[in-house]
Amino acid sequence: MKSSVITFPGSNCDRDMDVALKKFGFKNKMVWHNDIELPKSDLVVLPGGFSYGDYLRCGSVASKSKIMQSVINFAKSGGMVMGICNGFQILVESGLVPGVLLRNKYLAFICKNVFVKLDNKNNHYFKNLDKDIFEFHIAHNEGNYFCTPEQLKEIEDNNQIAIYYCNNLGKIEEKFNPNGSIKNIAGIFNKEKNVLGMMPHPERMIDNCLSGEDGSLFFKNLINSIK
Amino acid sequence: MKISAIITLKKDVLDPQGKVIHQTLEDMNFKNINEVRQGKYFEIDVKENDPKKAKEIVEDMCKKLLANLVIENYKIIEIQ
Numbered sequence: 001m002k003s004s005v006i007t008f009p010g011s012n013c014d015r016d017m018d019v020a021l022k023k024f025g026f027k028n029k030m031v032w033h034n035d036i037e038l039p040k041s042d043l044v045v046l047p048g049g050f051s052y053g054d055y056l057r058c059g060s061v062a063s064k065s066k067i068m069q070s071v072i073n074f075a076k077s078g079g080m081v082m083g084i085c086n087g088f089q090i091l092v093e094s095g096l097v098p099g100v101l102l103r104n105k106y107l108a109f110i111c112k113n114v115f116v117k118l119d120n121k122n123n124h125y126f127k128n129l130d131k132d133i134f135e136f137h138i139a140h141n142e143g144n145y146f147c148t149p150e151q152l153k154e155i156e157d158n159n160q161i162a163i164y165y166c167n168n169l170g171k172i173e174e175k176f177n178p179n180g181s182i183k184n185i186a187g188i189f190n191k192e193k194n195v196l197g198m199m200p201h202p203e204r205m206i207d208n209c210l211s212g213e214d215g216s217l218f219f220k221n222l223i224n225s226i227k
Numbered sequence: 228m229k230i231s232a233i234i235t236l237k238k239d240v241l242d243p244q245g246k247v248i249h250q251t252l253e254d255m256n257f258k259n260i261n262e263v264r265q266g267k268y269f270e271i272d273v274k275e276n277d278p279k280k281a282k283e284i285v286e287d288m289c290k291k292l293l294a295n296l297v298i299e300n301y302k303i304i305e306i307q
Contacts, residue, residue, distance in 0.1 A: 102241065
């Protein structure tokens with residue numbers, strides 16, 4: 001399985017993602033934002049970081065970079081595109097997933113482990129995972145998911161909510177919402193479920209000595225479900 | 228020709244920075260505030276001398292990059 005990780009100026013989780021993808025069997029290529037052609041890929045990842053210094057709005061400048069037109073075409077033809085953290089912000093700014101990510105409600109940069117609950121396993125990202133609650137890491141200043149009431153209705157009608165912030169038992173309540181996101185939303189799909197954007201970092205949970213193993217479960221399942 | 232654009236958050240979008248500024252102003256004894264909303268201001272020198280055309284160019288920029296229309300409104304405010 002071939003993957004591509006796009007590096008923007010200011011990306012800082014691109015190499016972590018490269019390590020994670022390779023650890024679980026992907027043949028990964030790093031792709032520079034100024035490239036025009038995307039290498040042949042089964043999965044494209046927009047990594048976390050602070051692309052273009054988060055100038056204007058997080059992800060807005062990256063969403064207009066040269067490689068993004070190829071990424072958008074790849075996604076529109078059904079290719080799998082995953083955006084993590086700043087990658088999620090780039091996805092919303094490029095219009096591949098609905099909504100926007102606002103400044104965290106309590107204005108603090110949040111860096112901690114959280115629990116998330118999967119809502120919908122009828123997609124390549126989560127199918128065959130045998131548990132619903134995962135412990136992932138978040139580190140962001142703008143992760144407060146927001147959309148219009150009309151968009152929210154459409155997202156819910158199409159089962160586009162991918163993961164919710166919850167507690168270790170899977171309870172989805174406001175007190176387990178770290179950043180003020182509407183409905184505790186931590187990640188969403190596009191309508192077709194081939195594009196996934198999420199704030200949590202599964203690539204930070206792939207080594208039992210340093211963290212948990214929930215990221216390992218995610219990546220092992222991901223490569224098997226793409227095959 | 229210089230065109231200015233102001234980008235503001237839409238009415239229903241939470242503006243935590245505006246709230247903090249409001250609170251700070253009140254703490255400084257500015258007691259007569261209803262609300263503070265923070266926005267962005269752009270001054271763009273466009274290579275175009277026709278005011279109507281210059282405004283249209285900046286409006287297009289607002290729609291495509293400067294504002295995110297899910298959460299923000301834009302206003303072209305002045306021509307110099």
